[in-house]
Amino acid sequence: MSDKGAFLLDGDKTETDLVRDASDIGAQYTLAVDAMGGDHAPDVVLAGLELAADRHPGARVLLIGDEAVLLSRLKQHPKVAAICDVRHAPTAVPMDMKPTAALRLRDSSLRMVMDAVANGEAQGVVSAGNSGAMLALAKIVIKTLPGIARPAMAAVNPSARGDVVMLDLGANLGCDARNLVEFAIMGEAFAKAVLGLPRPSIGLLNVGAEELKGDERLRQAADSLRDSVLSGQFHGFVEGHDIxxxxxxxxxxxxxTGNIALKTGEGALKLSAQLLRRVFETSWLTKIGYLLVRPGLERMREWIDPRRYNGAMFVGLNGVVVKSHGGTDADGFASAVDVAMDMVTHHFNDSILERLAQMTAARVGDEAVVDAL
Amino acid sequence: MSDKGAFLLDGDKTETDLVRDASDIGAQYTLAVDAMGGDHAPDVVLAGLELAADRHPGARVLLIGDEAVLLSRLKQHPKVAAICDVRHAPTAVPMDMKPTAALRLRDSSLRMVMDAVANGEAQGVVSAGNSGAMLALAKIVIKTLPGIARPAMAAVNPSARGDVVMLDLGANLGCDARNLVEFAIMGEAFAKAVLGLPRPSIGLLNVGAEELKGDERLRQAADSLRDSVLSGQFHGFVEGHDIxxxxxxxxxxxxxTGNIALKTGEGALKLSAQLLRRVFETSWLTKIGYLLVRPGLERMREWIDPRRYNGAMFVGLNGVVVKSHGGTDADGFASAVDVAMDMVTHHFNDSILERLAQMTAARVGDEAVVDAL
Structure with missing residues (x-):
């Protein structure tokens, strides 16, 4: 990912400065991987794990799915075979199954990866399966982190200055001020763990940057963040173009709002790419022009490629839950595994719990002051 | 605008097929123009009117601002001088003035253009001035169209298939189902009048296309549209990437949501343009590549240029109100004048009133059926 630094438009942010905890290198963590989720399962899952295996020497994989199929395919994936245990799941959740139906399917691969985290066998889950079912199962089986009211869906977006974490992207359509403050805490922890930023800045999406803009709920959330341990990192309101x-x-x-902003931004980048293709296809002269700039265009495409941090993370649960895009390829699935491993090895949830404790302590402190007056 | 057709990615929609009402050609309409609004007033206003004058042979302009300044500058703009009357306004609303303060300024150019519409001297207003003040003054002076609960802000966005009207973009942060239905009526009228589409299709922005997605308010608005005279044109829910x-x-x-979606989309297109510039600036080879594709890139830039339909329209008022971007150039200001003239000559407000009457009639009809049972 380091050569993408060439695209940084402002120099003050890099992606490479990961704050890795040296004590964790070599420690063994287990990811429970749903071998049957996604449009091209289990092939893409196995190929993705094969790519990821080299990058995570301390990792084990609990691979859950159709055992007969998996055991036969594993012969072509020796690196995966070396780090994984296979567990049989009699059923799989179809991509279009309603979450309520998926909850009743107790022997699905998706259910069983969640069970593995709930009972401590694994620290994180990766699946390219049905998102709605995944969120519903994660909430019921893995459960919400103590102190968090509602889990959220987060993803990483490209920007002119490096990567930007955005949340919530659709797990909670309506949110109150408390939810927004918790999303800020979880977003900060994610930016630390996965983007390696020591003090990530935080913005609250609104229709204007001025303090009086937006509704009561946004102003309350901004007030709480300004008064909190995150005040030094809280930038205030940001607008759509700030993403x-x-x-x-x-x-x-x-x-x-997050779901619509995410898809609108992706749609606009896609429009731009489509129009650009038209420009290059106009004549033989423009085709020569394309050949001259192709390497740069390839880098640009990678820079804005959603597969870099593939999929979405469900945050605020008692374990790491990463959802890969359903239609992803092996590279994309491997990226989802990278994200899950980063979250596990950097103790993503501990960062959240620490912030929550600091906030509670500050609140108790405030009350003590009030009592003393 | 016709050569932009080359960028249409799907063939089923063109911009050129304007449904002009032949009886209106030659009729005289008056636009009240705020000469003092915008970052570069009055120069850009006068230069923009000079460009627009040729395109609207039947138009008159009531130019309101600092009379001494305007009369001296008009010597350089003979086409504007030929079609305009100048009216003196002692004050102007600064770009950063709060709407409440602007409402108290009764002799500002912005107030006086609104007065001209309210008293029937003009059918429409164009200003590049302070948006918040403009909306507040328009609501109080021009007043809301009968049958419409709340005026909205609309704009035209580029898409792979031609132009798309989006509303509301920030006039009403919270909206109920009735407001959304009225926005659909106003958006349809705008797409007919300005984009020249005989039967524009309508989508309701949501987090998914399925009927059960989103909140109660969205589902109610969708139900009302499905049961209305617009049912044939109502596509259902659309998502961010559909814009x-x-x-x-x-x-x-x-x-x-509209304000954030608009700015997120614009931001993403800007990111893409910035990255592309980097690609072309890499080496002398890529610079040659740039020269080979420049004509196509220019067309692409025009296609996604917000100046094409510059600014935003305040719709649902007793007159046409067009807000040009504050920092626009003469071309942009001329486009804003074009939009205002299209709305006036195509009887934009009559289309809205007609739809409202059809909906009321249908409702009365339904009640008559219920009474008869």
Whole structure:
């Protein structure tokens, strides 16, 4: 990923400075991987794990799915075979199954990866399966982290200044001020663990940057963040164009707005790519032009490629839960495994719990002051 | 605008097919123009009117601002001088003035253009001035169209299939189902009048396309549209990426979501343009590549240029109100004048009133059926 630094438009943020905890290198962590989730399972899952295996020497994989199929395919994936245990799951959750139906399927591969985290066999889950079912199962089986009211869905977006974490992206359509503050805490922890930023800045998405903009709920959340241990990192309100400008490292919003902003931004980048293709296809002269700039265009494509941090993370649960895109390829699935491993090895949830404790302590402190007056 | 057709990615929608009402050609309409609004007033206003004058032979302009300044500058703009009357306004609303303060300034150029519409001297207003003040003054002076609960802000966005009207973009942060239905009516009228589409399709922005997605308010608005005279044109829910895909001609949403979607999309296009510039600037080879594709890139830039339909329209008022971007150039200001003239000559407000009457009639009809049972 380091050569993508060439695209940084402002120099003050890099991706390579990961704050890795040296004591964890060599420690053994287990990811429970749903071998049957996604449009091209289990092939893409196995090929993705094969790519990821080299990058995580301390990792074990609990591979859950159709045992007969997996054991036969593992012969072509020796690196995966070397680090994994296979567990049989009699059923799989189809991509279009309603979450309520998926919850009743107790022997699905998706259910069983969640069980493995709930009972401590694994620290994280990766699946390219049905998102709605995944969130519902994660909430019921893995359960919400103590002190967090509602888990959220987070993802990483490209910006002119490096990567930006955005949440919630649709797990909670309506949110109150408390939810937004918790999303800020979880976004900060994610930016630390996965983007390696020591003090990520945080923005609250609104229709204007001025303090009086937006509704009561947003102003309350901003007030709470300004008064909190995160005050030094809280930038205030940001607007839609700040997401791709990279004004802050974390952008916090409710699930309705976040989902629409994410898809609108992706759609606009896609439009731009489509129009550009037209430009290059106009004549033989423009085709020569394309050949001259192709290497740069390839780098640009990678820079804005959603597969870099593939999929979405469900944050605020008692374990790491990473959802890979359903239609991803092996590279994309390997990226999802990287994200899950980063979250596990950097103790993503401990960062959240620490922040929550600091906030509670500050609140108790405030009350003590009030009592003493 | 016709050569932009080359960028249409799907063939089924063109911009050129304007449904002009032949009886109106030659009729005289008056636009009240705020000469003092915008970052470069009055120069850009006068230069923009000079460009627009040729395109609207039947138009008169009531130019309101500092009379001494305007009369001296008009010597350089003979075409504007030929079609305009100058009216003196002793004050102007600064770009950063709060709407409440602007409302108290009764002799500002912005106030006086609104007065001209309210008293019937003009059919429409164009200003590049302070948006918040403009909306507040328009609501109080021009007043809301009968049958419309709340005026909205609309704009035209580029898509792969042609132009897309989106509203509301921030006039109303929170909206109920009735507001959303009225926005659909106003968006349809706008797409007819300005984009020249005889039967524009309408989408309601949501987090998924399925009927059960989103909140109660969205489902109610969708039900009302499905049961209305617009049912044949109502596509159902659309998602963020549908805006730039051009899935529907009109995208309806609340002002909070619309404002964020608009700015997120613009930001993503800007990111793409910035990265592309980097690609072309890499070496002398890529610079040659740039020269080979420059004509196509220029067309692409025009296609996604917000100046094409510059600024935003405040719709749902007793007159046409067009807000040009504050920092626009003469071309941009001329485009804003074009939009205002299109709305006036195509009887934009009459289309809205007609739809409202059809809906009321249908409702009365339904009640008559219920009474008869």
């Amino acid at each position: 791709t400008a990279g004004t802050t490292d974390v952008v916090v919003t409710d699930g309705f | 730039t895909a051009g899935t529907t001609d009109v995208v309806v949403t609340d002002g909070f």
